[in-house]
Amino acid sequence: MSQNVTSAIPKPEHPRPQLVRDKWMNLNGTWGFEIDAGDSGLERGLTTRELNSGIRVPFAPESVLSGIGHVDFMEAVWYRRTVTIPADWAGQNVLLHFGAVDHDATVWVNGVEVARHRGGFTPFTADLGGVVEPGADAVIVVRARDSRHGMQARGKQATWYNNTHCQYTRTTGIWQTVWMEAVPEVYIKHLRMTPNLADSSITVEVPISQNRTGHTVSAILSDGSGGRVEASIKADLDLTPTLHLNIPAELLRPWSIEDPFLYDLEVNVLDDAGDVVDHVDSYAAIRSIALDGKVVRINGxxxxxxxxxxQGYWPDSLMTSPDEAALIKDIELSMAAGFNGARLHQKVFEERFLYHADRLGYLLWGEFGDWGVSGAGTVGHNQQPTPSFVAQWLEVLRRDYNHPAIIGWCPLNETHQVLHDRLTVLDDVTQAMFLATKLADPTRPVIDASGYSHRIRETDIYDAHSYQQDPERFRIEQEGLAENKPYINRKEDGQEYSVPYAGQPYFVSEFGGIWWNESEAKQAADGTDLSTSWGYGQRVGSEEEFYGRFDGLCSVLLENPDMFGYCYTQLTDVFQEKNGIFAFDRSTKFDLARIRASQTRQAAVETRGK
Known part of the structure; x- marks a missing residue:
């Protein structure tokens, strides 16, 4: 059966736009739910009985849209739903997919454990072969453990009860789409597409479930106007059949922010009689990324x-977008303000956000939600690093490798730890994540850790975070880059966080954060300010003062010929953090024409880089 999209199903769109089959079923909607405060549910039989309340999946129980709205800590939560597998899936295997479950998940179907997964940001799949057949009922039970204690990648989720500064309401349990699909015995597991603009080709690696004798894998790339490129290869000679799609000059159309062109892509597995046994629809793009001294080049x-x-948060749905329109709106708002991309900060975004960035020509830096690993323990946001970060990050890279909008990776953020003469777990984890990224994806630049502790000398990109609010002081702070002495984050006592700068492309990957809320500013002016909001530096006294500060800070970086970019903090207010270009509900705070004018003047590096 094809997906029947109705308003009754939250987020009904196919969650994986680059690997789509016809036979799939969205399992978002009402599930049984129970909070397991003591994580004793397994002993109390929660795998075998109905649960005591209901929840609206895929919204986390802390959120308003879930129907729960419980914001206190939850050691574990349970979900339960009975689903009838479509009878017309007969002869197929059934895969049960979870977009993301925070944090440690166990899944049972009809009383059989079918999956375990660690990590709150990445997808996982359970093969239900031998457990349930098409036409039968599947009783799905999920336990998600999300302890406030111990080593865990949380991103911006507060480890104390209240939201404070730039720590936000937690997300527990299922927070991305749950779905099923039917696949044949020999099926495509995923696609890995590598563009090579230099020789006008796209390589498509096609891992399949079995390399059966006589089977072939084929791919058809089309431009939507009749132009086609085809390739096929035997499926029984290599563990991962690899196709090379050579694009003739008349069909070559590189992806760029001005022209974000996407080719349609069909991939098939055919049996020895030439019949299609598996078919997926996808899309692909061709573009290049290169480093030239301090310049980052896209398509040369x-x-x-x-x-x-x-940050990717919404008032009523937290880390989950309320609907598809919300994902699109955030990109469009950002572009309207003059930005041409985003640093996806401290969470792994829903894949449909990446799809819309691909089609709209919106640059992205992918990031893991580690903040702020320091080796200092679990107090506040100072999480201990753990080797499981590496496994989770590799799952991110596998899921998101194909998206042309992603132009760089940032495994870690603000790893606050000074350099000293003994290696730490943080050093091991940083090295492992950097090397894993380079091995998994040699096509994109990698920052070892954004801001503060650069610990890898060969990091592709060097950056710093600076929330200096005075434009002239900011200019003085940043002018050393011309002599290869850029601003580097250090502790107040002068201890070093980072290995020396080695001439890499450099940018200020967090700046601004200008604190402004009109109603609070009026209260402050008359001495009645009772707000608990937060932002960087001294709050501006007027909207006009904001424009002057914003323009001045942007000018410092745009006019620096050695700076390849910047990242302004931030797109929207988030809870108490009132330093967004837009309010938390996405309403307008400023004159976007003025914000855009400050950013869209030609940057010095664009003139130098011709």
Whole structure:
């Protein structure tokens, strides 16, 4: 059966736009639910009985849209739903997919454990072969453990009860789409598409479930106007059949922010009789990324990256977008303000957000939600690093490798730890995540850790975070880059966080954060300010003062010929953090024409990089 999209199903769109089959079923909607405060549910039989309340999946129980709205800590939560597998899936295997479950998940179907997964940001799949057949009922039970204690990648989720500064309401349990699909015995597991603009080709690796004798894998790339490129290869000679799609000049159309062109892609597995046994629809793009001294080139051109920090939170749904329109709106708002991309900050965004960035020409830096690992323990946000970060990050890279909008990776953020003469777990984890990223994806630049502790000398990109609010002081702070002595984050006592700068492309990957809320500013002016809001530096006294400060800070970086980009903090207010270009509900705070004018002047590096 094809997906029947109705308003009754939250977020009904296919969650994986680059690997789509016809036979799939969205399982979002009402599930049984129970909070397990003592994580004793397994002993109390929660795998075998109905649960005591209901929840609206895929919204986390802390959120308003879930129907729960419980914001206190939950050691564990349970979900339960009975689903009838479509009878017309007969002869197929059934895969049960979870977009993301925070944090440690166990899944049972009809009383059989079918999956375990660690990590709150990445997808996982359970093969239900031998457990349930098409036409039968599947009783799905999920336990998600999300302890406030111990080593865990949380991103911006507060480890104390209240939201404070830039720590936000937690997300527990299922927070991305749950779905099923039918696949044949020999099926495509995923696709890995590598563009090579230099020789006008796209390589498509096609891992399949079995390399059966006589089977072939084929791919058809089309431009939507009749132009086609085809390739096929035997499926029984290599563990991962690899196709090379050579694009003739008349069909070559590189992806760029001005022309974000996407080719349609069909991939098939055919049996020895030539019949299609598996078919997926996808899309692909061709573009290049290269480093030239301090310049980052896209398709050979220096493109100043006018990025905005995007936390990806919404008032009523937290880390989950309320609907598809919300994902699109955030990109469109950012572009309307003059940004050409985003640093996706401290969470792994829903894949449909990446799809819309692909089609709209919106640059992205992918990031893991580690903040702020320091080796200092679990107090506040100072989480201990753990080797499981590496496994989770590799799952991110596998899921998101194919998206042309992603132009760089940032495994870690603000790893606050000074350099000293003994190696730490943080050093091991940083090295492992950097090397894993380079091995998994040699096509994109990698920052070892954004801001503060650069610990890898060969990091592709060097950056710093600076919330200096005075434009002239900011200019003085940043002018050393011309002599290869850039601003580097250090502790107040002068201890070093980072290995020395070695001439890499450099940008200020967090700046601004200008604190402004009109109603609170009026209260402050008359001495009745009772707000608990937060932002960086001294709050501006008027909207006009904001424009002057914003323009001045942007000018410092745009006019620096050695700066390849910047990332302004941030796209929207988030809870008490009132330093967004837009309010938390996405309403307008400023004159976007003035914000845009401050950013869209030609950057010095774009002139130098011609």
């Amino acid at each position: 051109e220096a493109v100043f990256q006018r990025l905005v920090l995007d």
